[in-house]
Amino acid sequence: MSSSENFAARLAFRSSTADQPPLGQQLATLRHLKRFFAQVWRTSAPLTVASVALRLVSAVQPLLLLYVGKLIIDEVVLQAGQPAPGPALSDWIASGRLAHVAALLALEFALVVLADLLSRGISLVDGILAELHSNTVSMELMQHAASLDLRHFESSEYQDRLERARRQAAGRNALLAQIFGQGQSLVTIATLAFGLLVYAPWLILLLLVSLIPAVVSEAKFNTRSYHLNRLRSPERRELEYLRYVGASAETAKEIKLFGLGSFLVARFRRLADTIMRDNRRLATQRAIWGGLFAALSSLAYYGAYAYIVWRTVEGEFTLGDLAFLSGSFLRLNGLFGQLLIGVTQIAGQSLYLDDLFSFFDIKPTITLSDTPKPFPQPIRDGIVFENVGFRYPDTEHWAVRGLNFSMKAGEAVALVGENGAGKTTIVKLLTRLYDPDEGRILVDGIDLRDIDLVDLRTHIGVIFQDFIRYSLTAAENIGVGRIEAAPDRDRIEAAAEQSLAAPVIEKLPLGYDQPLGKLFANGRDLSGGEWQKVAIARAYMRDAELIILDEPTAALDAKAEAEVFQRFKSLAKGKTAVLISHRFSTVRMADRILVLSGGRIIEAGSHDELVAARGVYADLFELQAAGYR
Numbered sequence: 001m002s003s004s005e006n007f008a009a010r011l012a013f014r015s016s017t018a019d020q021p022p023l024g025q026q027l028a029t030l031r032h033l034k035r036f037f038a039q040v041w042r043t044s045a046p047l048t049v050a051s052v053a054l055r056l057v058s059a060v061q062p063l064l065l066l067y068v069g070k071l072i073i074d075e076v077v078l079q080a081g082q083p084a085p086g087p088a089l090s091d092w093i094a095s096g097r098l099a100h101v102a103a104l105l106a107l108e109f110a111l112v113v114l115a116d117l118l119s120r121g122i123s124l125v126d127g128i129l130a131e132l133h134s135n136t137v138s139m140e141l142m143q144h145a146a147s148l149d150l151r152h153f154e155s156s157e158y159q160d161r162l163e164r165a166r167r168q169a170a171g172r173n174a175l176l177a178q179i180f181g182q183g184q185s186l187v188t189i190a191t192l193a194f195g196l197l198v199y200a201p202w203l204i205l206l207l208l209v210s211l212i213p214a215v216v217s218e219a220k221f222n223t224r225s226y227h228l229n230r231l232r233s234p235e236r237r238e239l240e241y242l243r244y245v246g247a248s249a250e251t252a253k254e255i256k257l258f259g260l261g262s263f264l265v266a267r268f269r270r271l272a273d274t275i276m277r278d279n280r281r282l283a284t285q286r287a288i289w290g291g292l293f294a295a296l297s298s299l300a301y302y303g304a305y306a307y308i309v310w311r312t313v314e315g316e317f318t319l320g321d322l323a324f325l326s327g328s329f330l331r332l333n334g335l336f337g338q339l340l341i342g343v344t345q346i347a348g349q350s351l352y353l354d355d356l357f358s359f360f361d362i363k364p365t366i367t368l369s370d371t372p373k374p375f376p377q378p379i380r381d382g383i384v385f386e387n388v389g390f391r392y393p394d395t396e397h398w399a400v401r402g403l404n405f406s407m408k409a410g411e412a413v414a415l416v417g418e419n420g421a422g423k424t425t426i427v428k429l430l431t432r433l434y435d436p437d438e439g440r441i442l443v444d445g446i447d448l449r450d451i452d453l454v455d456l457r458t459h460i461g462v463i464f465q466d467f468i469r470y471s472l473t474a475a476e477n478i479g480v481g482r483i484e485a486a487p488d489r490d491r492i493e494a495a496a497e498q499s500l501a502a503p504v505i506e507k508l509p510l511g512y513d514q515p516l517g518k519l520f521a522n523g524r525d526l527s528g529g530e531w532q533k534v535a536i537a538r539a540y541m542r543d544a545e546l547i548i549l550d551e552p553t554a555a556l557d558a559k560a561e562a563e564v565f566q567r568f569k570s571l572a573k574g575k576t577a578v579l580i581s582h583r584f585s586t587v588r589m590a591d592r593i594l595v596l597s598g599g600r601i602i603e604a605g606s607h608d609e610l611v612a613a614r615g616v617y618a619d620l621f622e623l624q625a626a627g628y629r
């Protein structure tokens with residue numbers, strides 16, 4: 001697709017998704033709350049119970065406080081209306097006429113202290129629960145991501161979903177307190193409304209009606225804001241990427257030398273400004289409408305207040321009633337607003353939960369056999385590719401097609417071919433990171449799809465050209481090759497010996513305990529070739545029947561690469577080995593060489609056979625050899 005077509009397609013996508021989903025669909029996202037609660041409960045049942053219990057007690061406190069306030073005022077009015085027992089406080093105390101009001105004051109004091117303690121207890125419990133919950137979600141997210149297929153990570157749509165889910169994993173803390181808070185407000189409202197109902201039932205109706213416009217507008221803005229955020233996922237990912245490229249240790253060298261700083265800043269600014277403009281427009285509209293509707297509900301409040309004042313003047317209500325009613329009305333007004341808007345916010349937030357849970361709903365596409373067979377140990381016959389063809393998802397072009405070849409057990413096979421010929425794709429198919437679209441791959445006659453996936457991956461040691469440089473210690477960097485054996489130092493040292501990493505590591509100040517990489521304090525970075533030796537040791541950590549080195553040696557000097565492969569061949573004796581390299585001095589050591597072009601095998605044979613055949617391999621070999629003469 002050309003870039004202009006691409007742009008047009010994105011525009012079309014935008015205008016279609018900019019339409020908001022119907023209300024029913026929005027409400028449907030509330031179903032996620034059940035899953036959310038289950039997650040919170042899984043996090044810590046005792047803390048969830050504690051939070052709910054504290055909030056329940058806290059919820060009735062406002063009514064009690066207002067009612068005690070009313071009793072105090074009524075008592076004061078009563079006492080003030082009668083002749084004083086004497087001029088001094090002692091006369092009042094002696095008469096016992098202050099006993100009632102003093103008890104009420106003490107009760108109010110106790111209620112205030114209790115409320116404070118409760119609210120501190122609630123923040124404490126909620127804070128811990130929210131943090132634990134966020135950790136639970138993050139762990140579940142990582143676990144789920146690990147179970148997904150490579151195709152998910154290689155598609156931008158899934159990356160957007162992953163990014164949105166990752167944001168939600170950390171960002172839903174507020175939701176927890178919000179939902180529990182809403183529950184608490186609901187109980188408080190019920191208690192206060194009961195009080196109001198006794199005196200002036202229609203006031204509650206007035207309150208509700210005055211709040212409806214605010215709630216509707218709030219709900220509208222919530223969904224608009226969600227959809228804006230969602231629409232902006234690719235851009236936000238790009239912003240994150242630019243931030244990373246513009247300010248990270250890995251990229252610093254090129255950015256400086258190519259003078260890319262201002263270019264990246266300008267690109268970041270352009271993108272950030274667009275997002276900012278949209279957000280600002282929305283926030284402004286929200287503030288204006290929100291202000292208007294808030295004024296409307298205040299009007300309702302003062303209308304009701306005027307009514308209560310009039311009834312008091314008229315003699316219907318006592319002064320205590322006035323204080324109680326205006327107090328509960330004021331609180332109810334605030335609480336109703338909070339509650340109704342809170343509910344729309346929760347509905348809004350559950351739209352975001354959709355992002356989280358829809359990520360959890362992505363199912364791996366690499367299917368597991370119902371009756372998995374173990375990986376043959378040792379491989380007796382070999383590996384056979386039968387008419388294998390594969391296209392990457394969403395591509396028209398066959399990355400490999402019509403592959404028919406076999407690798408005998410114990411054979412070292414080299415794959416050569418120009419960039420993009422399909423070498424790495426063959427490795428991905430062998431390791432079941434992808435399944436072929438056509439044909440099948442057999443190990444000792446068993447289809448790879450029928451072999452237990454964990455067993456398959458346990459018996460294959462593979463190091464890719466883009467292996468990871470973990471910011472962990474040298475020993476751990478090797479131990480990751482077989483994580484169960486990571487504490488086994490002897491095994492790690494033996495693997496390091498085999499991959500020629502041992503001399504590199506022994507040179508480090510902390511030896512095998514040396515943190516590698518520049519990310520953390522004490523970290524030591526290695527040269528490209530040194531890193532490769534460390535990475536190759538990972539393959540030796542496994543009792544692999546099949547060892548694959550997909551060009552992890554490109555940064556090794558020619559002598560080191562030859563040495564690594566010599567060793568590789570001797571250690572891989574009896575094991576089947578696949579190596580990919582662009583260096584013919586190494587490739588020639590393989591028992592058999594497969595030459596790939598455009599996803600097909602065009603030549604196959606030993607080095608001598610291929611040179612004698614005077615085909616593509618012979619030409620390429622000659623070309624490289626000439627370079628050394």
Ligand SMILES: Nc1ncnc2c1ncn2[C@@H]1O[C@H](COP(=O)(O)OP(=O)(O)OP(=O)(O)O)[C@@H](O)[C@H]1O
Nearest residue numbers: 154392395399417418419420421422423424425426
């Ligand atoms: N994730 C992907 N999505 C879409 N197409 C891909 C993907 N990875 C590789 N391809 C395409 O598949 C074909 C084979 O790629 P592959 O990585 O197997 O080549 P290779 O022989 O290993 O190349 P190199 O020597 O450059 O590593 C190429 O046309 C490439 O563009």
